[in-house]
Every structure is written in structure tokens, then in C-alpha cells.
Amino acid sequence: MGLPRDPAAFAIRPAVRDDIPAIAALHVASWRESYAGLIDQRLIDERTVEARRAQWSAILDGPQRRTLVAHDRSALFGFASALILATPCDGYDSYLQLLYLSATAKGRGIGGALLRAIAASLLDEGCRSMVLRVLRRNPARAFYERFGARLAPDGLTIDAGLFDDVIYAFPDLHAIAQRSPSPTHSRSPA
Ligand SMILES: CC(C)(COP(=O)(O)OP(=O)(O)OC[C@H]1O[C@@H](n2cnc3c(N)ncnc32)[C@H](O)[C@@H]1OP(=O)(O)O)[C@@H](O)C(=O)NCCC(=O)NCCS
Numbered sequence: 470m471g472l473p474r475d476p477a478a479f480a481i482r483p484a485v486r487d488d489i490p491a492i493a494a495l496h497v498a499s500w501r502e503s504y505a506g507l508i509d510q511r512l513i514d515e516r517t518v519e520a521r522r523a524q525w526s527a528i529l530d531g532p533q534r535r536t537l538v539a540h541d542r543s544a545l546f547g548f549a550s551a552l553i554l555a556t557p558c559d560g561y562d563s564y565l566q567l568l569y570l571s572a573t574a575k576g577r578g579i580g581g582a583l584l585r586a587i588a589a590s591l592l593d594e595g596c597r598s599m600v601l602r603v604l605r606r607n608p609a610r611a612f613y614e615r616f617g618a619r620l621a622p623d624g625l626t627i628d629a630g631l632f633d634d635v636i637y638a639f640p641d642l643h644a645i646a647q648r649s650p651s652p653t654h655s656r657s658p659a
Contacts, residue, residue, distance in 0.1 A: 479579060481586045484529060484536040484548060491545040492538065493521035499569035507606050508632055535590050539570075539579050546574040549583040552627070553594055559624045561638055563591045565601040566628070568609075578650050584616060588645035599642055600625055602634040613637050617644050 484492060497518050504513055528534060533555065539547035547570035554562050565587065570580055591599065600621060603610050614637075621638035639645055 479539050479541050479546070479582075481537050481539050481582060483590075484538045484550075486526075486529060488538055488545060488548075489522055489525045489529065492536075492548050493518050493525055495545065495548065495571055496521045496525075496567070496569060498571065502572050503569075503607070503609075504604070507604050535587065535594070537583060537586050537590065539574070539583055546571040547579050547583055549587040551587050551591060551599070553591065553596055554627075558600065558626065559622070559638075561598045561600040561621075561625075561640075563594075563596040563599045563642070564625075564627055565599055568601075580612060581616070581648075581650055585646050585648065588639075588642045592642050592646060597642060599639045599645075601637050602628055602632075603637060605633050605635050610635070610637075616648055 497516060500513050500516055528550075529536060531552075533553045534550060535553070536548060536550040538545050548567065549565065550567040552564045552566055554564055558564070565584075568580065568583060568587075570583075588599065601613065601618075602625070603613065616639070618637035618639055621636045623636055625636050
């Protein structure tokens with residue numbers, strides 16, 4: 470997939486049902502690429518595109534869910550999906566469940582743009598803070614730390630016990646939403 474280097478050449482919008490096939494395909498591809506060697510390969514293999522399509526069909530329109538996609542005119546190359554927690558967990562009132570990019574989209578500021586956009590969307594919903602899980606050995610930990618995430622105690626019940634992961638918290642969503650993209654990006658595109 471050819472991708473613009475210029476961040477201005479992509480846009481972010483709420484996901485719609487027509488996006489489900491592309492989101493499901495990207496979800497599967499990103500798991501295969503990002504998690505091989507980090508989790509049991511069987512868990513990756515059993516998450517097929519068909520299974521992901523069914524999962525997304527069931528969850529996309531949930532009243533507590535907010536999902537954004539990054540795209541250009543021809544392709545979708547990333548998504549972020551969060552839950553508004555009706556009952557705050559340890560005082561945190563939203564949960565970033567999923568954030569994935571296609572391989573060629575990494576390192577261009579798109580993940581950061583999605584994170585800022587989902588934070589802004591959650592603020593609009595009245596949320597103030599956010600938690601998330603990351604695999605203990607996932608290099609993406611450095612990405613969240615870059616945005617000010619701090620390790621949090623393991624009190625989160627959502628998605629608990631599935632993987633060897635750690636929990637990060639953002640006590641104030643404004644801090645994410647207001648973080649400016651670096652003028653000179655510190656990493657090269659993947
Ligand atoms: C993690 C992910 C979303 C980051 O998206 P990205 O578009 O590559 O990140 P960006 O280019 O927006 O980077 C934003 C900042 O984070 C830093 N960063 C991003 N990934 C990093 C990494 N692996 N190690 C160190 N720093 C990283 C960048 O240097 C940049 O810092 P700067 O703004 O100070 O220059 C993307 O790499 C991805 O999809 N990874 C695979 C799936 C995954 O693990 N998702 C998280 C599941 S919890």
C-alpha cells in the first residue's frame with residue numbers, strides 16, 4: 470500500500486460499518502506482524518479475518534464504544550477503538566482497547582494522530598482519563614510513554630488475564646489531546 474509521508478495527506482474520522490472489512494483485515498495483519506514471537510502463535514492464527522469481521526460487526530456500534538480510522542482517498546491504514554467506562558475503574562473513565570496501523574503506516578505520526586483524536590473524542594463525551602493494556606514485551610510501550618502514560622497498578626478487570634501485559638494510565642486526557650506532533654519525527658518510517 471503506497472502511503473503519503475506528509476501527515477497532512479491522511480485524515481481521521483469515525484468508523485462506519487462499511488469500514489468493517491478493511492478494519493478486520495488490518496487487525497489480522499497487524500497482529501501477525503506485531504505479535505509473532507510475543508504471544509502464542511496459535512492465538513494469532515485463530516484470529517482470522519472472518520473472526521475479526523464477526524467481532525467488529527458485533528461491537529462497532531456499541532453505545533460505549535468510539536472507533537476512529539485513519540485513511541487517505543484510497544485506503545484505510547489505521548484505527549483506534551476505546552470504551553467509555555460506565556463504572557470507572559480505579560478512577561479511570563475510559564479504556565483504549567485497540568490501536569493498530571498497517572506496517573507501512575508506522576513511524577509517520579499517524580499512531581500519534583489517532584491517539585490525540587481518540588483522546589479528543591473521549592473528552593467530548595465527558596471522559597477525563599484513560600487506561601490501556603500493552604503486552605509487557607511490546608515496543609509500543611515507548612509510544613505510550615512518549616505521550617505521558619504512566620504504569621498503573623493491575624486493578625483493571627477488562628481484558629484481564631488474557632496476556633502477559635502491563636497497564637498504563639493517562640490521568641488527564643487533555644495532556645494527550647494537546648500534545649503537538651514533533652516537527653522532526655524522532656523515528657524513521659518502518
Ligand atoms: C504503536 C503504534 C500505534 C505507534 O504508531 P506510529 O504511527 O508508529 O507512532 P508515531 O509515528 O505517531 O510516533 C509518535 C511518537 O512515539 C514514538 N514512538 C512510536 N513508536 C515507538 C517505538 N516503538 N519505540 C520508541 N518510540 C516510539 C515516536 O518516536 C514519536 O515520538 P515523537 O513524537 O517524540 O517524535 C504503531 O507502531 C503500531 O501500530 N504498532 C503495532 C501494533 C501495536 O502494538 N499497537 C499497540 C497495541 S496496545
